[in-house]
Amino acid sequence: MDQDRKRGLTLIAPPLIYALALLAGPLLAILMFSFWTQDYLTIDRTPTLANYREALTDPIYRTIMLRSLWISGAVTLVTVILAFPVAYYVSFRVRPDRKSLWLFLITIPFWTSYLLRIFLWKVILGYNGVLNSSLTGLGLIDEPLTFILYNANAVIITLSHAFAPFAILPIFVALEKIDRNLLEAARDLGCGAVTTFFRVTLPLAMPGVVAALLIVFIPTVGDYVTPEQVGGSNGKMIANMIQTQFLGLNNAPMGATLAVIAMMIVTVISLAVVWFARRLAGGRT
Template sequence: MAATPRSEARTGLKLISPTAIYVILLLAVPLATVLVFSVMMGGRANVSFPVTLDNYAKLLSNWAYSYILLKSLLVALSVTAITVVLAYPVAYFVSFHVRQERKSLWLFLITIPFWTSYIIRVSLWFVIIGRDGLLDQALMSLGILSEPLNFASYGIPAIILVLAHAYAPFAVLPIFVSLEKVDRSLLEAGQDLGESRFITFLRVTLPLSMPGVIAASLIVFIPTVGDYVTPKLVGDGKQPLIANFIETQLLKLQDFPQGSAFAVVSMLMVAVVSVGFVLWNKRFIGGQK
């Protein structure tokens, strides 16, 4: 007795239903709530219901608000760029220069930072870049500085540094996978046709690994735009980003409509950048077959 398509579909629905219910209750419903709040009126807890776009208008006309959005976007893009540039050589090394049987060991080592809680990892950065940390001591003992630098208090650069380090392993893995798929005889063919190793890398390996690079960019970009913990801890919390601002609006000021509008705009921003990445990826997808 072969299963009919309909009964297969029913089995499929049954299989995904726990997850589906979970996602609907905990993601779709709150998301809808946020959307509804964002077109409502009022401050504090006394929201009321004439549908309005005032919250969005305020958001776009107030320079302080736009500044936070832009700053978050730039921080996330910088973190993405730095992370991918740092992760690529690591992925390349593991894929091309590590013996086949050692590769899984290397990948395992790369994931070790995930064994520690993120908050602990951020705190540990203070040992290095905080006041009188390793960096200060080293620079002072070399006579380069006379006063402690306390890099951790430098807001944005310190946030970028900490985030880039935290997301590096996420970026290594997709790039590694795409490099593994590159047929090694293509590299010999490149040299056979008269190109040096480096030019062969630029003309063959790099374009073929672009889907991995783009995947890595998305994986790093999306969570860093909405990162809450890092700006809170690093830079003495003086450089709030989107997530911190939304928290202030929603929980401290209890301005639900304004906070929700802010959340919706930041979501749209992420969506636009992500779609851009995905479209860019389409250029390279053909080569992955």
């Protein structure tokens, strides 16, 4: 046992050190910076909670943080709600020999640069873009729509498209694991299609749904590029403020403080989602 344990420790030591160096190290540095203060180029390393007090009381930071959570929550709900029917169709309606082709088609957006996809949405949603030009040409609107670009709506649309494959794939995997005999048994017991879906299919697919929720929610809270390109002044998120603190205002401690607060809020929300999903699954069983 001692030899096996030593051999195991030897095998995991390199990746463990690598993970600590590239993940734990930067996080620790950010945490330390959040307790310091900076006056232009001079950093005062005296521990203080001044940054946290300012971040939690200043209405600007609070507004941007709430907007970030609202946008990310909207993106998550829209993406998962639209992704579930796609995953369900591929899992239950597509022939087994064609499922790989469908999954291949779903991952096609990954072939294109993320930044290029954002620019394409700017072209589609622009004042004289594809959408407005089409609606104007069809006579459905008299003047171009202005609420679909450079605001939170544009950020939600763009992020929902970008993260759609991340939601489809885990839901599809969860649906594939469902024993079809259970669905047949539910129908034999008199359950209709809707009842079978809500009492059998959906509860068994909840692990995939929860995974999709977390996979979409966590990175979208900290997304920087999309709000910068299509968000305008009313679509900025917390990552944009963090970038401004580090590079624009030369206040790295405040930027680090905002990053720490954002990570804590995301962690609490994610744990709450997992807890609620487990309670819901336990109640149904």
